[in-house]
Amino acid sequence: xxxxxDLREAYRALERRAPDAGTVLRAVYDGPRRRxxxxxxxxxxxxxxxxxxxxxxAAVTVVGVTLAAAGWxxxxxxxxxxxxxxxxxxxxxxxxxxxVLYARQSPDRGGMWIWPGYPRPGQRVRVRVxxxxxxxxxxxxxxxxxTMPARAGTSARSGNPIDWGLMTVTGTLLVVDHRRxxxxxxxxxxxxxxxxxxxxGIRGEIAHGQLRVIRRTTxxxxxxxxxxxxxxxxxxxxxxxxxAAELWVNAATYLPMRQLLRFSDGKQALxxxxxxxxxxxxLAKLRPDIPAGYRxxxxxxxxxxxx
Amino acid sequence: xxxxxxxxxxxPGLLRFTVVLTxxxxxxxxxxxxxxVRAHGRWDTIxxxxxxxxxxxxxxxxxxxxxxxxxxxxxxxGLGSEVDRRAVADHAAGYAERxxxxxxxxxxxxxxxxxxxxxxxxxxxxxxxxxxxxxxPGTVRGYASRALAALRIEMTARPPSVPAFSEET
Numbered sequence: 001x002x003x004x005x006d007l008r009e010a011y012r013a014l015e016r017r018a019p020d021a022g023t024v025l026r027a028v029y030d031g032p033r034r035r036x037x038x039x040x041x042x043x044x045x046x047x048x049x050x051x052x053x054x055x056x057x058a059a060v061t062v063v064g065v066t067l068a069a070a071g072w073x074x075x076x077x078x079x080x081x082x083x084x085x086x087x088x089x090x091x092x093x094x095x096x097x098x099x100v101l102y103a104r105q106s107p108d109r110g111g112m113w114i115w116p117g118y119p120r121p122g123q124r125v126r127v128r129v130x131x132x133x134x135x136x137x138x139x140x141x142x143x144x145x146x147t148m149p150a151r152a153g154t155s156a157r158s159g160n161p162i163d164w165g166l167m168t169v170t171g172t173l174l175v176v177d178h179r180r181x182x183x184x185x186x187x188x189x190x191x192x193x194x195x196x197x198x199x200x201g202i203r204g205e206i207a208h209g210q211l212r213v214i215r216r217t218t219x220x221x222x223x224x225x226x227x228x229x230x231x232x233x234x235x236x237x238x239x240x241x242x243x244a245a246e247l248w249v250n251a252a253t254y255l256p257m258r259q260l261l262r263f264s265d266g267k268q269a270l271x272x273x274x275x276x277x278x279x280x281x282x283l284a285k286l287r288p289d290i291p292a293g294y295r296x297x298x299x300x301x302x303x304x305x306x307x
Numbered sequence: 308x309x310x311x312x313x314x315x316x317x318x319p320g321l322l323r324f325t326v327v328l329t330x331x332x333x334x335x336x337x338x339x340x341x342x343x344v345r346a347h348g349r350w351d352t353i354x355x356x357x358x359x360x361x362x363x364x365x366x367x368x369x370x371x372x373x374x375x376x377x378x379x380x381x382x383x384x385g386l387g388s389e390v391d392r393r394a395v396a397d398h399a400a401g402y403a404e405r406x407x408x409x410x411x412x413x414x415x416x417x418x419x420x421x422x423x424x425x426x427x428x429x430x431x432x433x434x435x436x437x438x439x440x441x442x443x444p445g446t447v448r449g450y451a452s453r454a455l456a457a458l459r460i461e462m463t464a465r466p467p468s469v470p471a472f473s474e475e476t
Contacts, residue, residue: 002408002460004427010408011428015323019336024322024343025314281333
């Protein structure tokens, strides 16, 4: 039986892991996109604009990906967003490139971290995909590392230039399988991944108008702006299509709070996302944890799936 | 108190509290950033309070509870209670036990974790904790009792009334 002193001892050990004050303050003073002296006059307005741009663009991007994943193109016929919003979205693409893009679905079905958030051809990309079962327990946890190809994607699949589509790349794959209680790492593997990161495509979509403001509302007790994503007609022969896409951003910070996709089969997908500063702590989130006691498997990934 | 004074004098203590609350550095950093960005935007009001650190601490608590309520549980099977706890009389066993306890703390509901941190890290009374969390002292005792039972911790007859650790101010 443990004692209360054991608990105090555990807390004493935990407090030594406190985050660095400088790192935390940098976000307060400068926002994720700036670097510089910590204790200087705040630049709240600049920070807010930058964060807003980054957040909304991120959201648009993820929406685009999700739509593409469903096999349906994002339309171009909707009303164009206000000039200021378009400007912010476009500026975001430039500012958000180096951050960790974080997307997670609700109900709890896992999430994805991508770094850099907007990789350019030739850049090294790290992606972590976390699969969470209906019980809330992690099933698979995987990291992909590869070099962004110059030409990638199967845009013909979705017709959507926002995302790269599904692309096959060669790289390193690390998988922690919590059901099997094992893990493995394989190099020079062919990996199929989907990334929400074609900056040039995003610019094109914004230019053609894809977002419109619906209303100001409240989400989880906070003021928010509800946006609608204009959808295209898509291939009506497809039994599963997106019928509506909405996005809520925080009215004060412009950070995205919620994105909802409704599908033709009556189901819907809710995703939360954001951008994280590329701090060592946040970059560590790209690496799956390998619990002690897990054995390392030598089976190739495709053999593991069959076994 | 200016925000800069707060950052220099009181923030380190708050960050230690944050990591005790969350259990890991990355989450603590995210939580602290989110709260401080908001606090900074209202510093004219918060800085005029007698104890702005207490106010920010309450913001941290509220944010933590709401975070935990809406977040998924990232608890891989194989962590925490399944950690090998065979008794070995050396320092490594002590570290392993603390890690195991930290892992089990991470599995507790947010309010139970908050109550334990406030009681055993901050040394607050149940009445003070109740004031912070907006519930009754009886509810606080209930949270603590369930959390301690889950952690298999034997409670002494009298809850601590003296802070276990002095806050750096």
